[in-house]
Amino acid sequence: MPILNVKLNSKPDPVTTQKVATLLTDLTHNILKKRREVTAIQVEYVQPEQWFIGGTPTPLGSRQTFSLDIKVTAGTNTKDEMKAYLAAVFSGMEGILGKLDTASYSVIDEVRADSWSFGGPTQEERYVTGGQSAL
Secondary structure, eight states: OOEEEEEESSOOOHHHHHHHHHHHHHHHHHTTOOOGGGOEEEEEEOOGGGOEETTEEOOTTTSBOEEEEEEEETTSSOHHHHHHHHHHHHHHHHHHHOSBOSOOEEEEEEEOGGGOBSSSSBHHHHHHHTOOOOO
């Protein structure tokens, strides 16, 4: 835990995929203090002509953008950590993808501990029983 879903408006590229996965794993571990070994990332590519900003498609190379949705256990990060993480994600993604459109979105979803799990037990169960949390 956590789980990250990132979408890129470009054609699939294994080198870019690996760079994005490495960046997000490192930032999630270093800034949000999440365990690297249970951080899962899904990278998806959306054809630029199917990605719209302001109702206009983003033809290949015209507007580079991404979206990121990350789920973490509610209350496990401070506002300052989340602020630093979101800024670092944008900067890091710009380093990989090039100049980004401002319509590049990252969302940290804080999910209640009793509402999700990895490997079976909920995060709340892990806390109550003294099991290792997803931090």
